Amino acid sequence: MMDNYYYHQLASCPSYRDSLKVLEVDIQFANMLAASIPRDKGGACLRMELGYNDMAYILSFLLQWINFPCSCLLQTCLSFCYVIVHKVSIVLPDGRPKLTSLGRKASIREFYDVILPSLKRLRTNPLELDVSEGDIQAFGTIPKKKIEKRTNNSDVDMEREDECGICLEPCTKMVLPNCCHAMCINCYHDWNMRSVSCPFCRGSLKRVNSGDLWVLPCMGDVVDQKTVSKEDKKRFYNFINKLPKDIPDAVFLVYNDYLI
Template identity: 65%
Template sequence: MFDYYHQLAAGPSYQDSLKVLEADIQHANMLAASIPQGKSGACLQMKLVYHHLAPILLFLLQWMDCSCTCLLPSYLRLFHIIVYKVHPDGKLNVSSCGRRATIREFYAVILPSLQHLSGNSSELDITREEGSCFEMFVRKKLENKRKILDVDLEREDECGICLEPCTKMVVPNCCHAMCINCYHNWNARSESCPFCRGSLKRVNSGDLWVLTCGSDVVDPQSLLTEDMLRFRLYINNLPRDIPDALFLMYYEYLL
């Protein structure tokens, strides 16, 4: 996403750069609105805000006929993006919950995160629609085989040597699985696999494969929830956007 930022800064004119930036912000707002919301139902929205000196710089760029594009990266620093919450009733909460993000942060983190979250939520919705047709049919079969599967899963999680439930480690040479304690024990005793007597001399602990079980696999809904939590934590850690009016009121209070 840094390529978008450099293309924006090296645009043919500041007007084209602003149009591209505003279009990307509108696209980000559409992605944010399509993401499933939390309990409050508020969604994140963004808008472009410029510094009070930005109009003067824009006038100078127009007067210079935009011939010096090398000033655009520094000119873009006069602009920032406000991330705020929009409640289901349409009320905005910009002053208290607004967060300030730079153009670089928008293209490096915010926009890619929204694209990732929107894509995952869309794929999850499609998977749910496809799976709803077979849900009742599969549920009956799973209920009939649940007892047998539970016994088989307990046996699969057991080590074939010590019969203890554990995470199995697979030897890459012969593909036999055992717990890490049994591996170290047999490697120290005979440097051979206890099942096939294959040599373990050149097999290090880092070469072992980890055999995952059903409990180790995270479902897409949990992954989407974790990604959304990380994104919201990132937004909350951005600096607050305090309007200039609040500074003036505090300054008058000190006087």
């Protein structure tokens, strides 16, 4: 179902032409978001434009002639319009973009439900920067050996953070809700049966049940933002590739003439 915000925004337009202007503004905004997303290895990015069916011009003329509000025939009006998604490579010397393939055709509903929200989410995610070793040395940053040493030290610190403070075993910690001290589930059951108190602060555990414990995830259980951004980007491009191709109407006209 189309987003209610955009649905009411288009429905509030006084005419069919005004609704198309709103669509064009949203498409330009989507192009700006697509241009800010890190490009693939070929340097290509996505570019969208508004496409019209032949019936769209006839319907636009009829709506202007009878002066009928667009809100009553919103779904009918938008069904004759679609968004063409092109894969654009580096801009040519004359300023025109170079299209690498046929465009993909997306409906207005797919644009507002999938494409625009995906571009917003990819835009808010941190950019993936590919920094080479030469660039690091050129900026006079820390040498590679020191970086590896710090990385090894940080890995040791992360392993220590995942250890239980009582048995020193790597585990998923349970946090007590009253004092916020963390330990493994085995140590919790042991101290709960032994003294019904927290081993760190001796706080009472009489009213604390197993279902009241908080789970503190380990570092390996947390997915980093870069991986999430990469998966979202892959899922978005797979959706674009599955859209139907925008075949020019001239091909169908020639085929119809051949049948006649």
